[in-house]
Each structure stands twice: as structure tokens, then as C-alpha cells.
Amino acid sequence: MSDSKQEGPGAREPACMLCRRAEADRDMCGDKLQKGGLCAHVFCMFFATLLFQQETDRRGLMDFLSRDLLIAVRRAAQKRCCVCGQSGATIMCCTEDCDRWFHLPCAKEAGCVNQYISPYSSFCPEHRPEQEVEATPEPDTVCLICLEPVEDRKSFTTLVCPTCKRAWFHRDCIQGQALRAGLLCFQCPLCRDSEAFLIEMFSLGIRIPIRDPTWEDNDAFADLGVRHGQCNARDCLYPGGREEAEEQGPWELLLCSSCAAEGTHRHCSGLRSSTHIWECDTCAGLGTSSRDESELNGPGLARQGGQPQQAPPRSMAAGTAIFLTGHQQHQQIKVNMQQVP
Numbered sequence: 001m002s003d004s005k006q007e008g009p010g011a012r013e014p015a016c017m018l019c020r021r022a023e024a025d026r027d028m029c030g031d032k033l034q035k036g037g038l039c040a041h042v043f044c045m046f047f048a049t050l051l052f053q054q055e056t057d058r059r060g061l062m063d064f065l066s067r068d069l070l071i072a073v074r075r076a077a078q079k080r081c082c083v084c085g086q087s088g089a090t091i092m093c094c095t096e097d098c099d100r101w102f103h104l105p106c107a108k109e110a111g112c113v114n115q116y117i118s119p120y121s122s123f124c125p126e127h128r129p130e131q132e133v134e135a136t137p138e139p140d141t142v143c144l145i146c147l148e149p150v151e152d153r154k155s156f157t158t159l160v161c162p163t164c165k166r167a168w169f170h171r172d173c174i175q176g177q178a179l180r181a182g183l184l185c186f187q188c189p190l191c192r193d194s195e196a197f198l199i200e201m202f203s204l205g206i207r208i209p210i211r212d213p214t215w216e217d218n219d220a221f222a223d224l225g226v227r228h229g230q231c232n233a234r235d236c237l238y239p240g241g242r243e244e245a246e247e248q249g250p251w252e253l254l255l256c257s258s259c260a261a262e263g264t265h266r267h268c269s270g271l272r273s274s275t276h277i278w279e280c281d282t283c284a285g286l287g288t289s290s291r292d293e294s295e296l297n298g299p300g301l302a303r304q305g306g307q308p309q310q311a312p313p314r315s316m317a318a319g320t321a322i323f324l325t326g327h328q329q330h331q332q333i334k335v336n337m338q339q340v341p
Contacts, residue, residue, distance in 0.1 A: 017073050018044040018090045024105040027179055027207065028114075033061045038069060044104050046120045048072050048090040076101075082124065083110040093124035100124040111156045113205035129203050130154070135165040144189045145173035162200045164191035175206050182211040228255055232280070233268035249273075258283035 015022040016032055018040050030042030038061055045051060045064050051072045053063040060066045072090055079101040081089040089101035107114055113128035115121045131154050143150050150168045151158040159174060161167035167190035178186050186208050187194040230242045231253060238244060238251050245253035250267035262280035
């Protein structure tokens with residue numbers, strides 16, 4: 001391990017007191033916290049052997065007592081990392097009678113496994129958990145995420161979905177997907193299983209943070225919640241223009257009851273005041289409805305329903321039911337699992 005990663009006079013920022021790294025993979029080690037002369041990565045504290053959270057100590061970090069952190073540092077001074085060979089290793093393989101120790105930043109390099117869920121167990125390469133599912137990739141199988149070839153068997157770097165047994169991916173690829181999706185949206189890329197898949201990935205050392213998916217950051221989908229607000233009739237007759245409407249009467253703006261992506265003023269499509277449901281041509285299908293006088297006066301865009309619809313389209317109702325079911329399942333998983341930083 002390069003000495004440049006250790007604390008020294010030229011270091012730009014203080015090193016973690018547990019792994020002795022000023023810089024480390026944030027996805028693996030977590031944020032680096034500093035307080036009262038103490039400095040440590042979040043997961044270096046969680047995985048450190050014989051270091052436990054206690055009652056709040058204002059001088060400590062995340063309920064780890066400052067006294068216990070200093071004891072862990074002194075104990076680590078006598079332990080050498082089985083990966084880099086340097087002293088200061090704070091994590092011991094939790095398998096009985098195994099005396100291998102390692103630094104958290106060194107774990108991935110050697111193929112160690114750290115389970116990012118309480119009780120935060122760690123395993124050396126010899127005793128790490130492996131997938132029990134019986135599956136072998138077909139020739140020329142590629143990772144479903146990066147589309148590059150995977151190994152010809154299960155390994156530390158090649159994983160398979162335990163449910164469908166057909167989705168193969170690289171460890172680094174599925175780890176990246178987990179970090180982007182977060183707990184509530186992480187699932188098998190192929191069969192979409194979440195429950196068994198989550199448990200398997202947690203046990204194999206994949207970190208799955210409790211967070212919203214990154215694709216929802218910065219209100220990326222905010223525009224999807226904006227209501228359509230203009231008349232799309234071929235000839236809009238409203239004096240105020242297509243983007244103006246009134247709350248009631250002939251100039252009320254009706255949106256397509258199926259897609260809500262098209263709109264029309266009542267008068268522009270010759271709709272009666274008693275008509276409250278309307279569909280655009282795309283959703284209704286051109287030529288599928290009778291062309292009465294009101295439609296002949298309209299723009300050819302709209303179809304006027306003779307009878308008001310009493311329920312949303314079947315596809316919309318089904319989609320809503322599927323969404324709610326998936327959401328409830330994810331919420332239950334969240335309740336059952338210990339909170340992951």
C-alpha cells in the first residue's frame with residue numbers, strides 16, 4: 001500500500017485514525033467525520049472489531065465513545081493487515097479461530113467481504129460467504145449492466161441473481177447500480193425481484209444505502225408533474241390563445257382522460273357542457289367513434305364520449321395497483337431491516 005495514503009506532514013487533510021488513510025473510497029468507507037481531535041470514516045467505525053456504539057458522548061463520533069476509539073487505535077497498532085502488511089488493522093475476520101486482520105480500504109483488493117448491515121460482519125478471503133445457488137453462465141454470457149463478458153463460473157467478481165438464475169453481472173457493476181438505486185429501487189436487472197435479491201446482495205458485501213435513487217436528484221422528473229395547459233385543437237377559437245382557459249363554460253380546458261398530454265377547449269372541439277370526459281385521437285383511435293355534428297365542427301383531434309366514463313382506463317388502474325404493491329413491499333423491507341448509513 002502506498003505511503004502517500006498515510007498521514008504525514010504533506011497530507012492535505014487529516015487521516016482516519018482507524019484505517020490511517022487521508023483519502024479512501026467514499027463508497028466503501030463512507031464519509032470522514034472530524035470532531036474534537038478525532039477523525040474517522042463512518043464505516044471504519046462500524047466494522048472495527050470490539051468497537052460499539054454507546055450512549056451519546058459529545059466528544060465522540062456517531063455515538064462511538066472517544067475513549068473506545070482511542071482503545072481501538074492502540075489495539076490496532078499491534079495488528080498487521082493481511083493485505084498490505086502494515087500495522088494498524090482494525091477489522092478481524094468474524095469466523096471463529098481466524099486471526100486475519102485488515103484495513104477497510106484494503107478489503108476489496110484482497111476479496112474480503114464486509115456486510116453493510118447490522119451487525120456489520122467482516123470476512124477474510126478464505127471465509128467469505130459465497131453464493132449457494134446452483135447456476136453456471138452460458139458461453140458468451142455478458143454482464144447485464146456493462147454488457148462485457150463475465151467469468152465462466154460464480155466467483156467473487158461474478159455474481160448471479162438467486163431468483164431467476166439468468167441475470168449475471170460483475171460485482172463492481174452491481175455495486176454501482178446499488179449505490180445509484182438505493183434500497184427502495186434496487187432489484188434484479190432482469191427479473192425485477194427485490195426481496196431475495198436484496199438479502200443475497202447484502203450477504204455478499206454489496207452496500208445498498210437507504211436513499212432515493214440518484215436519478216431523482218435535483219427534481220430531474222419535476223416536469224412530469226406539470227399539468228398540460230394548452231388547447232391542442234387544430235383551430236383554437238379562444239380569443240385569449242391556446243394557453244389560456246376559463247374555469248367553467250365553453251372555454252374550460254379538458255385534458256385527455258387517458259394520457260393527459262393533449263387538451264382542448266370545449267368550444268374548440270364542439271363539446272357539450274354536459275361532457276366531462278374527452279379523449280384525444282391518439283388514445284381514442286381515429287375513426288373509432290361516430291362523427292356527429294359536434295365532432296364535424298371540431299378539429300379532427302378529439303373524440304367526444306357520449307357517456308361519461310365512470311373509471312380510469314384499465315391500463316392506468318392496473319399500473320397504479322402495480323406501483324402501490326411494489327411500494328408497499330419496499331416499505332416493508334425498509335421496516336424489517338436495520339437502518340444502513
